[in-house]
Amino acid sequence: MATLNVNGRDYPLPADGNTLLLYVLRDDLGLTGTKYGCGMAQCGACTVHLDGQPVRACVTPVAQALGAKVTTIEGLAADGRLTPLQQAWIEEQVPQCGYCQSGQLMEAAALLQTNPNPSEAEIREALNGHLCRCGTYNRIVKAIQAAAGKL
């Protein structure tokens, strides 16, 4: 039976392979930290990692995630302790409504994996595909810079 590996756990695949990864995560696995925002990869709210790479779960058929390690916002603090990035997010008081922040955090985590000390321009470029309707962009940049200093 096909299994889906999410946050280090194997789950039996509950839906057919064409079902969107977003729906499987949210409706079958109960991992609602990954958000629906637009359904067409335009806002970034649904960003998760496939083998460490940020992808938009709202346009990714679950079949594409088979054999890969899926990481969601719930799996970011893998050992139950907040990552420096999440700590920085709290210290900088980044979120307002917070709905987009799972996606922002997952994109930022992926950025810091490949570029541990990004410039402000690199941060803005990497997170360009993520919309925050509350307008927390400057705090996001600050939090990523703060986290980078700690890594």
Add this chain to the structure above:
Amino acid sequence: MSHKPKSTPMIRLRLSRREFMKLTGLAGAGLVIAWAADGAANLAAAQPGGQNGSSGRAASQNVDAWLSIGAEGVITLFTGKVEYGQGIQTGFAQLAAEELDVPFERVSVVMGQTDRVPPDSGTFGSLSTRRTGPQVRLAAAEMRQWLLELGAVQFGLSLEQLSTRDGAVIVSSNSGQSVSYTELAAGKKVGREFSGQTKLKPPDQYSVVGQSIPRVDIPPKVTGEMIYGYDARVPDMLHGKIFRPPSLGATLASVDTSAAEVMPGVVGVFQNGDFVGLTAARIEQAEAALGAIQATWNETSSDLTSETIHEALKTTRDQGRVIQAIGDVSQALNAATKRVSAVIKAPYITHAPIEPPTALVWVQPEQTEVWTSTQSPFGVQAAVARTLGLSPEQVIVYPLMPGGAFGRKTITDAAIEAARLSQAFQRPVRVNWTRQEEFQFGRFRPALLIEVEAGLNEQNELVAWQYDLYAAAYYPPGTSQPTSAGANVGAEVGEFYSQIPNVKTTFYQAVSPLPPHYWRANGGPVNVLARETVIDELAEQAGLDPVTFRAGLLRNNPRLLAVLEAAVEKAGWQPGVGWTGQGVGVAISFVNDTYIAEVAQVAVDSGP
């Protein structure tokens, strides 16, 4: 099967073969049940612009409605306001902790749950801290007074001999003697209203208010644990989808749902007039089934486009309403030595919360439960009760964290839709709108056209200000008064620049097909943009720095002048020196009791 829309609502259930056999003893699929509910009138009554967003009920002044003392010194504050990232959950706890002399951590805040909190008209207009904050303080001060009185009885001392600290009444002269609030209250009710007579703590004694306490709602927002309306789920829940028209205002000519009814996972299709909704076990099954519905529509056409709307606002306007008149503006314009004319056009804009509208409704025999993202839990309660023919008390609304609000989440559409489907299918039903649905069927900040004529005299003083505001308006269902959702907010220039001797501000409304809705500060942003832009152009005509020119108009408004001066000082404002392609701009306003000055650094890509 193709048929005309039914005036009698129909519910077409698709049951499993086993369930169907059990019910009927017959083989086959498809069951038609007549459904008697008056949906349309309820729906119309619940539309925004009707009673939506305001329950009309006065806020309670009963202390027990606001505060309770539980075990271990925990204070619970109850408020009809909701948190959506503006920080009031934290701020209200600070206010209560301060007045009650308890540690901040010991105050928990229950927000918006309609069976637990005092009635409230909704969370909007930057009113929570300004208007509800003082009520929290009064309720907490009254409770503290009550505790002091209980302490006086317990110790056999006068009130003057007692004080409060750390959740306890203490004997001032003897630091060893104290009794905790929990022990004093012992589950009793305060049983009194806050009158405003009880003394509030003087601000110079504050230790909690004024501190920048980290917001309590932030940690679960960085771990994915925060539950938003879109995340609501209960066991046995169905996913509902609404069959939308191709264009706003279209009505069904005919519809064929037979293919949708037999799609995998589909539980049934419900139809009542133009309202067609379906439910399925999984969201993707509901989405797929929606695509299988065939319909023809009667569409109304409109020539209006984003390009023509502003001209149409002028040609179809009403007779207008003068909302500010000082002196004789026509004469002053004629006599002016320099004139500025400006036209400002603002488009319709959508709220675009990243979380689209959403609601989960469970209609049960004894009570109906609603989980939703809302700025107005009591508005949702009223709308769902009207939809279902219930009294409001039979509906409990549990507001969940909204993923953005901006005024959009004072509208109760998703909750009404989910209520209708839950009633039809007798199961909990979640209706989560898609982004496309929100962009097409949401409501919009109305399109505005503003024409300004202003004039300077020989001394370069602003002596004439004529301001014509044209707003797209709309008749809410069942009303004869058009609304343009607060388009005139901020249009009166005299609130700011009270030195102008001749002013005429006229507010015109033109009816358009798109329903408008309150959007952040309503017309404020556009009116401020128009006013400040024209002020800049006048400053240029006068040959004066924009800050200097504004300062001359603020002689009767020293506080706003002080804010302007503070802002330009912090920004390192330098008077302009001609075209460089880069520069700074300034704007001021007075919004929601707040004096505001902004300095923006701007660069222009191409020359003037």
